[in-house]
Amino acid sequence: MTEDPKPEAGSAGTWARLRAGFPYLLAAGLFVLGLVALYKLLAAVDFADVVAQVRATPWSTVGLALAATAASYISLVGYDWSALRFIGKPLKLPVVLAGGFMAYAFGNTIGLSAVSGGAVRWRVYSALGLDGYDVAAVSTFAAVSFGVAATVVGLGALAVHPGALAAVLPLAPGTVRMLALAGVALIALPLLWASLRQGCVKLGRFSLRAPAPGDLAAQIVFCLGDIGFAAATLYLLMPANDLGFATFLALFAAATMAGVLSHVPGGVGVFEAVMIAAMPASTSIEAVAASLLLYRLIYFLVPFSVALLALASYELFRSAGAHLPRGQWGRAVAAADPGFRAVEGIAPLVLGSMILGAGLWMSVSSILPPTTEAARAAEALFPLPFIEGSALASSVIGAALVLLSFGVMRRALAAFWLALVVMETGAAVALIQGVDLDRAVFLAAGALLLLPFRHAFHRHTMLSHATLTPAWVALIVALIAGFGFVLFFAHKQTPYAHELWWQFAVNERAPRALRAVLLGSLVLGLGALLMLLRAPRVVPDPPDAEDLAAAARIAGSGDNPDAGFALTGDKSILVSDDGRAFVMFAASGRSWIAYGGPVGPADAAEDVAFAFVDAARREGARPAFYEVRAADVPIMLDLGLSLHKMGEEAVVDLTRFSLEGSARKKLRTTHARALRDGLSLDWTEPPHTAPLLAELGTVSEAWLAAKRAHEKGFSVGRFDPAWLNRWPVATVRHAGRVVAFANVLVTDSRTQASIDLMRQVETAPPCTMEFLFTALMLRLKDEGYAAFSLGMAPLSGLSPERSRRLWDRFGALIYRHGRSFYNFEGLRAFKAKFDPDWRPRYLAAPSALPPLLTLADAARLIGGRSDRRSAERRGSDRRHEA
Missing domain, CATH: 3.40.630.30 (Gcn5-related N-acetyltransferase (GNAT))
Known part of the structure; x- marks a missing residue:
């Protein structure tokens, strides 16, 4: 196995990378379009008015919105509870509550439910005796239930109030009602018929077994609770208007489905644009924007924070060796223990998302004008260099946290410690920038939350070797676009001029914001470029004597004899940096296929598995693991891969x-x-x-x-x-x-x-x-x-x-x-x-x-017919470089 720092020539690899990255670039493009539409809808809105509306929201209203959010999440957990009953594998309620709440709280906020939510369910339910089919059935049941519920509820509400979407649908109310009723009947009647007959509902090539009438009734209750309470959360925060709840429910369901169909994480930008466009013209747009901002905080960030705090408390409690309290409360905590233990595996993903959010907050804060009296007083008290320097420092710290979040999600130990230091530094800068106690407390608390999870970070990889996947590239593009949206929205009253870049004064906030965005974007772009240029390129060459010796030593000390197939000589061997684990693989077509899972101790095996997937994706190839054992499934889920059963050993x-x-x-x-x-x-x-x-x-x-x-x-x-x-x-x-x-x-x-x-x-x-x-x-x-x-x-x-x-x-x-x-x-x-x-x-x-293409590539490898064109191309490249 060799590492080649030079880029591979040829358009085939570039085209493969473009095809692999197209879905992510499409999502980023839809996000940007959503921001453009949102910016036009908010053209007459002043940022200061939005902040004032948020601060003026009564605490009683916030409390009711929090209660509605809690009821919605209980309904979401009900999906899992009813799904487990549906497949005949009911579990104890505390376990379902712990695992289900964690899955939805993290999955909804991160926007990667297929990865985070599925990983949580696998870890929780497989540890309690459920197999891969059971976990897949629970996940599918929940996803289908949500999709059907949102569609039926939205269409039903639209049938009652067909004029709800008049602002965005160029159809007569009678036509809208007729289409909505037809849609409800098309979905509900076959489902009810299949439930009564205990048959299947066919959706194209797929068929779904309908639940029994009792289970279907329970599912309807959970679905109505999920959609209804989620809509009620936003409805409570909205300003007074002429919309009844049923009409508002139709708007909410339509906006939710638009966000889901856009594939933008959380539907950010798309959901807001639909809601603002559909609201009555008499409604204050500033109040609607403030309500949507509060809704995002209450419905997404609060459950995420509660789940993270609960998980950190559990980690701290267990590491301290404390004993569970006696009585009913202690028994409940003990019953939920498998749920908390299972979630430990996705802690780096969750913490990385928290650090990413902290970085965004720091970056955005550097370009927003002060909104509190304390912040305005700080501008008057501190000298100009402090004000200018703190804004630029906040932007740099935010960009650094965004880059470090990549390494934290990849379990890098260096990223963990650096993120800890940078967050504490950010708390100090927040105090200097404008006596921003909220931000300082948040950053300091976030740093403390990292400490109980130290054991989850064991990768000693270089930060500059973190390969940026198309998803990360799309995320960075979306972040820069988001910064631009915030900059122009917050300072729309200031006409742009070239002189703005060189204006320095305490009250010149727009020039300061421009400089902060420029510096933050430069740090973000240069950091991403460093990752792209410094990540080692793995060339799938036949193993040399050193590779074979390392593989023989690692395989011989383990308990999996199939690891010995690394010594056949027909597969490349990628050894971890510490020499304790390896992945054996071969390239065929557009696939890099590893035989079995990574071999070696758990921490080193995970390290080399990430390195293999990164290297394959960098080359525009499909990473795959062939004949993976059940013990390796958690690593595969952490890598974001999907499982397909090949057979049984x-x-x-x-x-x-x-x-x-x-x-x-x-x-x-x-x-x-x-x-x-x-x-x-x-x-x-x-x-x-x-x-x-x-x-x-x-x-x-x-x-x-x-x-x-x-x-x-x-x-x-x-x-x-x-x-x-x-x-x-x-x-x-x-x-x-x-x-x-x-x-x-x-x-x-x-x-x-x-x-x-x-x-x-x-x-x-x-x-x-x-x-x-x-x-x-x-x-x-x-x-x-x-x-x-x-x-x-x-x-x-x-x-x-x-x-x-x-x-x-x-x-x-x-x-x-x-x-x-x-x-x-x-x-x-x-x-x-x-x-x-x-x-x-x-x-x-x-x-x-x-995975038909991957299996076809694997069949060529097993048949001894590897991709000669790839080998010839690599040989041609090396001759050209020589």
Whole structure:
């Protein structure tokens, strides 16, 4: 594995990167368009008036809005509660409350529900016995429920008040009512019919099993509570107007769906533009803008802060070794403990989002005029250099926090400590800039919240090696556009002139804001450029002796024998910076495919997994992990990858394996007959003699000729003396000659052994392979091995009736009817003779859609037909550089 700091030539890679980044750039573009529309709608609005309206909001109104928010989030948690009942896996209410609230509080605010919300659910529910299908069903149930609820409620309210969207819909009220009623009937009637008949609702290629009438009624209550209380939160904050709640509900639902369809995180800009455009002309726009700002704070930031504070308190409580209180409260906390423990894994994502928000607040504060008497007094008391310097420092600190949030989300230890220092510095600057106690307290409290999570940051990577993905690039573009919006909105009364840049005076706030935006943008842009230029480029070359030695050392000290496939020589090896973990992978087509998960201790494995995904995305490739074990699923979710079940691995527990008892009668009979026929098992440790390798070569050639096959690669070994000399070999002899053999992958821990090549001659007795497995497992048991892997049963265990996923339907169909080109059912039946535990294996890919292109690339690697054009292009580039 080499690192190449020079950019790769050719337009193919550039086009691939553009295609990968298009969805994010589209979202950023829609965000900018939303800001433009919002700026035009607020053309007559003064920023000072908006702030005055916010400060004038009665505390009683804020309290009612907080109560409505709490009721809405309880309804959101009800989605999970009813979904668990729907799939027949109910859990204790405290666990559902803790896990569900965390998922929604973090997911709604961060705007990455597919990552954060799904990761929380997986960690909580999988720890309590639910499998991947159950977690996927809960997530899908919640998403579909919200989509159906928002649509039906919005259309229903529009049918009652068809003129609610007259400002944005060029249709007559009668036409709007007719279309709304038709939409409600089109959605509600098939759902009700399917519920009564316990059938399925088909949506194109997909079908969803409808809940029973009782579950459907509960779901309707939760849906109405979610949408209704969320709308009530904003309705309470709105100024007095002629809109009834039903009419306002239609506006709210339409704006919410517009934000969802825009794919802009949180619908920021799009939601506000729709709401302002649809409000009656007699309503004060300043008051509406103030209400929308308060709504964002109360409905999104308050639950986020409460969830983060609860999680930090739990971390501090546990690290202090305190005991739970007795009584009902203590039992409730103990019951919710799995929920809190599960959320620990996404703490870096949540803390990074908090730091990003702090950076935005610092940057925005540097360009806003003072809005309090204390701030205005500070401008009069402090000398001009303090005022100018604090504004520029606030902008730089904000940009620094935005850049550091990337590293915090990637669990970088240096980013953690730097963010801690910068936030404390920002608190001091906030006091100097304008005696801004709110901002100073927030930053100081945020720094304190970081401390209990120190153990979650263990990556010793350089900050400048953080690769910017298309999502981060789009975010930076959106941030700069947002700064521009705030600048022009806050200082719209000041006409632009070139002289503004050089005007220095205490009351010259617009020039100061211009300079702060310029400096902040420069810091942000230069930081992003440094990340792009300094991130090491990984070239997927064949491993050298140093890579193989490191992989052999790491794999041998672990408990996963399949990690030994890194030593086949046909895969690149990416070793972590500390040399304790690695990822083995190969490039094919537009995919970089790792075999299995990262190998090594958990902290180092996570580090190298992030590095692999970063390197692949930098090259415009699809990162994927092939045949991932269930233990690696949390890392895959943290990487933002989607899971697709590939089949199940058959693992025999050797501690309870024997030929005794009625359940083993057939196996015992076959083993005894094989011994009578003269079969015997020999175990040979490496290195192997030349005569033995020659004899094994004869068997291998005969097997390949009989199967009309050629040597495979990537996920299996091949007959090669260097490869076989790394492992013990089990041979079956008949009449003194070898008729079958298998090489066995082992580790120093003897936790588990695995089998690789299994080859026999056609003249071997019919029971030879069954005898090989049986005798081998008995010997491994005597040697002290705890488990033995019989390998994968491809496409086995897929449950489309539970997951309703297109990929599972496709895979299950091939499994049942694909016997003409591969005997999937026969392979599973043979391995089932040994009574194994069936453990799921997954493909982790960037998209939730069926990963057909990634699987096609993997098939080329396994078939030994890697992408020659990519290799030739890399070779051409290196010759050009030379």
